[in-house]
Amino acid sequence: MRIEVKGRNYPVTEEMRDCVARRFRKVDAQVSEFAELEIELSEARNPAIAEPFQASATLRLKGVTLRSHDASRDMKHAIHLIEEELTRQVKRQNVKKRHRRDARRTVQARRADAGAAPPA
DSSP states (O other), X not given: OEEEEEEESXXXXXXXXXXXXXXXXXXXXXXXXXXXXXXXXXXXXXXXXXXXXXXXXXXXXXXXXXEEEEEESSXXXXXXXXXXXXXHHHHHHHHHHHHHHHHHHHHHHHHHXXXXXXXX
16 A cells, blocks of 8 residues: 655654554555555644544545544544544445445355256
8 A cells, every 4th residue: 555644734754654554554455556645734823712622533444445534632543533434434345346246246155056957
């Protein structure tokens, strides 16, 4: 999986890139190597905002795009929150794909059995 980390009003350091790479290892293990993950980190500089650090993630897979957005008082916590949400979405997507594949195989097996059965 290719990971791209961007910052808006927030400096993206090597430490932050490493944090993102470590955090998204579980997602990386569940998706194809051709998947693209784009993380955008931003900070709202308005003192009235209680949770100024925001993190957004866009994961592009074959045929589907998954998105997650969250805010927190700490950037690493915001990254943790979007990672949890993306992990759930990827798991749900994989289950859907498996169910579709199994349903297709069942239909094909029924057609093959119906074609092989002697006429009554």
